[in-house]
Each structure stands twice: as structure tokens, then as C-alpha cells.
Amino acid sequence: MARIVMKFGGTSMAGIERIRNVAARIKREWDAGNQIAVVVSAMAGETDRLVGFCREASSLYDPREYDVVVSSGEQITSGLLAMTLQAIGVPARSWLGSQVPVWTDAAHAKARIQSIDSQGLEEGWARGEVAVIPGFQGITNDGTNRVTTLGRGGSDTSAVAVAAAVKADRCDIYTDVDGVYTTDPRIVPRARKLKKVTYEEMLELASVGAKVLQTRSVGLAMKEQVRVQVLSSFTGDTAPMADTLPGTMIVGEEEIQDVESQLITGIAHDKNEAKITLTSVPDKPGAVASIFTPLADANINVDMIIQNIAHQSAGSASATDVTFTVPAADLARSIEALNQSKPVIGFAELIQDTRVAKISVVGVGMRSHAGVAATMFKTLGERGINIQAITTSEIKVSVLIEEDYTELAVRVLHTAYGLDAEDTAA
């Protein structure tokens, strides 16, 4: 008997027929005598629909009310899956975030899980029940009991957090892809599926838009050493044993025996960034802090930052332009926060640009090899792609480019780093 967390994404939950397929898959694990918690996403498209309502209601919506609205998508699928399981003879019940409870901080719309009370789930397992938990949602731990959500893709984090809380043997993430690829196969048909990838690489791939798993879920899995595997929902006839499933295992670096000869594990892209430039910011101590403090206070994650060399206008103090990126979804709120702080920051103009994309090359092999960045810049330069910003980490190099060049950039880099498979991924 194993204790398994199974997580199903929006495509797997899109409609009752697919929910029946999910239920059948759960039943196989349940029939084998396992204790199962299922974490579900909203039906594909539902969260977008709900977010659209919120944006239409107010571009500066109250995130507490946003959470009330958007958390309902997972509530719906959790109830539907529980009744569908019952219909095929599997005892099941839904456990809302407020019922488990899944305690979070009060950073609405991007809350962080603080703790999960597993007592109710344990009692359900003792009764033979499958626990169905809506992903993405929690409840504030400050006595106010408000509904929270974890940010887009948060159901992955819910799944890993539940797996850690109940000490699950594994956390299976069923999604609409059958594993993690060297890059998006819709852009590069010769992308290859990876059998294993390290937490760290996955973290970089997820954070830059590989869209397989939410960043935070991978970080949490690394921290809690949760064995995560990414599987396809749509290959129903695979064996139930974990190690025979044809997905991608996300593991510690020590588990990857054959340190890959390849420098680069994958190439990711992300079109959900927006670029903000503040012109003529006074070049004095504390100026940068005055920009980023109000954004931090508004819980907005700033990613790439470039500060140009200070320039001296005639008859005025030294000033500089500061450019940075924020999630496109937070652009309106960012502009609002910056304009409110304009007297303190003292910038001249705010220029926004949402037509940008971030392209990243990722690989643990990079640590021991020089020249990765140089290859990237040279490859993009040869195609006339202008680089607007650069950030690097130990295992990643990212550049910001004009959005229109996204697919071209990914394709040429995939070839340049020798990642193309001999056959196409399809």
C-alpha cells in the first residue's frame, strides 16, 4: 500500500467525459489498496473566464474578492470528481481549502501555503475514502478566514504541499503533456522528452514558462524532497507502477547517474512579462529602493532589472533610466503603485511595453562549461534578434527580446545547443 497524491490539470477536468477518465484512473490506484488524495484544477478555460470577469469589473480589483471569484473553478471540479468517483463505486468526498484546512498567508491572489492540517484527510482514508481537494485555494491563517488563491498554476503547488503534509510516497502530476521536453514541441517539432530532470533545472524551466509545472511547486518539492512525476492524462493504458510510467521524473541531482553530456537541458520562453521603463530617475542612494519597495509592498514580483549609466542633463542633477519586467497580469497594479510613489521616486516618464518575451537556456551542465551565454548572444545576433535585457543564474541564461521573434529564437537556439532529436516529437 502506498500513499499517493494525484494531480489533474484543467485539460483533464474539462467536461464530465474527461472527469470520468480521471475517475477511472484513480479507481485503478484505489483498487490496488492505495490511500489517495486527488488535487484538481478548474476546467480548462474556466479560470480565464473568471479572471476576465474580475478584470472587466475593475482593473484594480480587490485581490481578496478576486480570490473569492476565481477559487470557484476548482470548487466545481472537486465536487464533480467526488460524485463521479462515487458513481463508479469509489467512496470519495471533496475537501475545500477552508475544510482541510489549507492555511495560507494573506497575500491574496498569490498566497503561500503555511500549513496543511491532515487530520480530516487521515480520517477519510481510515474510512476508505478518496480525498478530492480543489487545488489553487486556501484560507487565511490570521483569524479572518478569507479565501485565498496561490496564483496561476497553483494547483501544482497544492498537490506538492499535500504530498509533503501527508508524507506521500509520490506526487503524480497528470497534465496535457506527457513529460518535460527540451522545449515547447509546438514550436520545435524535434524537441525531445527528458526522462529525468533535476529540481533545479525544472525550477528554471517552470519559472521561465515551460508551463509544465508551477515554479513554486518545484521549489517546494525540492525543499520537501517530494518525488514528483509528470505524466500525461491521455495515455490511459500505462502500468500503475511509478517507475514504468513513461513521464518525466523530477529528482535530486544525485539521482541523475549519467551526467548528461549536453550542456543545456532545455530552452524555455515566456510571453507573460511586461517591460516598464522609468526615465530620468535621480541617480542618488536609495533611488532604486524607492522604485521597488512599493512594488514589493503590492506583492508584485520584479524579474529582470537594468539600470542604465547615469547621464547628466544640462542644468540638472545626474539621472538615469531604470528598466525592469513584471508579470503582465500585474502591469496595471504596478503602474498604479509607481504613479502613487512618483513624488518619492521622482521619475520623468513611465514607458510600458507588453510586446516582449523572455527566452532562457537552462542546464546543470552549464556550471562546468563556459561559453553558454556567448553562444546564445551570437546565435540570436546572427538572426538579427535584438537583446533588450539579460539575466543569468548558475544554471540559466535569459534574455528579453521583442515578442514577435519568440518562436524563431527558440528554434535557432534549440539547434545551436544540439538539442534537436533525430525524429520529431509528435
Place this chain on the structure above:
Amino acid sequence: MARIVMKFGGTSMAGIERIRNVAARIKREWDAGNQIAVVVSAMAGETDRLVGFCREASSLYDPREYDVVVSSGEQITSGLLAMTLQAIGVPARSWLGSQVPVWTDAAHAKARIQSIDSQGLEEGWARGEVAVIPGFQGITNDGTNRVTTLGRGGSDTSAVAVAAAVKADRCDIYTDVDGVYTTDPRIVPRARKLKKVTYEEMLELASVGAKVLQTRSVGLAMKEQVRVQVLSSFTGDTAPMADTLPGTMIVGEEEIQDVESQLITGIAHDKNEAKITLTSVPDKPGAVASIFTPLADANINVDMIIQNIAHQSAGSASATDVTFTVPAADLARSIEALNQSKPVIGFAELIQDTRVAKISVVGVGMRSHAGVAATMFKTLGERGINIQAITTSEIKVSVLIEEDYTELAVRVLHTAYGLDAEDTAA
């Protein structure tokens, strides 16, 4: 300063533009210094969509999970209205059923409110906030904290219950009709709008399908003496004073001064009934109880009941046919419950028919006048409409007929009782 509960139905909440209209109307009352609780329905069509999912998942769905699914529609609109109010400068927050809390019994899908804790709402009012409460939903009061719903149309009941709990000066029900009519104006263009109607009449009109207010809400208003008025959401320029609004006031009988000369106040129809006949039920003591006990245990409301005269088959004990109606939505569960009890009941065959309609004539004037039923039977008989069952109360006569004759029956009865207006209602 008054304390006002305002309730908006699904048509009023269907989309952000309409929600903005609702917010503007609330703002007028708030600007006048009133303390306001708003109770909202789901967007029109949303609850049907969610119920459709449940039925598709399982015809014998677990009502606890059904409640988790269908309560989400009101959760969405409550959050959206709160943020829309904030956007026009009105402080507001949503209060889910579990947050108020609205305590109910555990009769899922048709729960009854037991008590409403008004402390949080009072604190919100002290801060100047409008409280936005999703109608239709509550939470079990038995320590399990499961989500409940009050049955279709339950938001009206939520509104009246909140009004009673907070001792509101009035409860304004905004709907897509501008008041209560002598009958459905879509069927009879000469239907007249009533200025006042008694709780009792409204109770009968609602329970037989006048569709303006949920039955239970009217019963609760009568019990708690809540002043309810029915208003249109779509005439935005009416004066804010209650007694100048052109809706229908629902009041105690003593408030109706000019006891209407008319015998009949209105004519209602209901197509949401299903007829079940059990053949050859043993004609012995306890037989009828054995039929209706399992239905009561399943929380299914049986309405009309006819027991035919017992007949004696050759060589067998005396037996009878029993016919009754249940809500069409409960038909599958009713059949399940009856089939499970078949050994105890001992019937031969179960015959179902959903193609039936209930037609009712209602009026407090009926108490002092004979001949109302006779006029009904004669009028329908002249048109060749067969009566399948009859029930009566002090102020109502109802008949069950073939569904195809619904509109014809309503029209001829409206004329027969002298209810036709000189001009058409439109």
C-alpha cells in the same frame, strides 16, 4: 437611516455591465446613509450549467457534492459585485455562507436555514461597508461544516432570512419582472400587476410556479413579518423611497384595506412536476406509509396524492393503484428510493410521466365564496382538458393536466375568473 436588504436575481447579475447597474442602485441607497446587505443570485444560466454537470456526472449524485458544485455560482457574483462596488467608491466585502456564517441543517440541496450570525455583518456596517452575501448557500450546523444550498430560488430565502436576522426595515427583491401579476404575462398578455398581495396568496402563487419568489422565502417572511417588496431591476430611475416604488408589496392580510371584490387573485402553472403511479399496491394498513416514508427519508417533497378505490383481482388479495407527484428534478432519486423499497411496498409496476402540469387558482376571497372549484372544472371541461388529479387548500384549487394544455388552461381560466385587464400588460 434605514437597514435594507437588497436581493438581486440571476438576470440582474448576468454579466459585468448589469452588475455595474446593480452597484449603482446600491450606491444610491448607501449614499443616503443606509446600512445595506445585498444578497445575490448566480448569473442567469450559471446554476443550470452547474446542475447540468452534476446530472451528467451521475443521475444519483451525492447532494453534499452537488452543493459544493452549485453554490459556486453565487460565490462568483458576490465577489464580482463587491469589487464593482469598490470601483465606484463604495466600501464592500463578500461574506460567503461559511463566513457569515449562515447555519443550516444537513438536508443538502434543500437545506433550511437555522440561524444567521449577524456579528460580522454588524462590524462591517460599523466600518461603513456594504455586505455582499451569496444567496442560496449555507454551512451545516452539525460540526461537519459542509457547504449546503437551499434549493432552487433559495436566494430569496437567504434575503428574507438575512432581513429577519438583522431586523431590516425592508427586504427589496429585485427581479426580472416588475411585480406580481394575476398570471404569467407571457401566456396571458392581459394579465394585471397586483399592487399588494398577502403572504398567504403569495405563498400559494410561489409554490405553484409563479416563479417570482421562492415559496420558502414567502413563508419565512410571513413568519418573521418581514416587509418584502418585489421590484424590477430594469427600471433604473425609480425613486428610492419604498412606498413610491411601482412593484408589488407582500403584506399581511390586515394591510389590504379594500378586500378585493375579486374571488381569485391569480392563476399559476407549474411544469416541473412528475407523476408516478405504483400499480397493485396491497390494500392494507401501512401500505401508503411504506411508499412515502422512503421518499421523506430522501428529502423528496410529494405533492398531489391520489389513491384509487381498491380492486380485487381473481385469486389474489385486494390491491390499489397509488398516484402522486414529485418535483421532476427528484424523479430519478424517487424511483431509486421506491425500487429499493419495492419488497416492503409490494407494488407491481412503477409508471412515470413528466409530461404533466399543475394549474392553480389562488385567492383569499375564495374563503367566503363557494363555486370556485366548480367554475374551474367546468371551464377546463368545456375545452376538453382532462383533469388527472385535484388538490385544494383554503385559498387554492389545483389540478394536474397534460402539459400540452398548460397555456390554454391558464388563458381560459384567467378569462373565466374575470381577471383580464382592459389593456395588455406589455
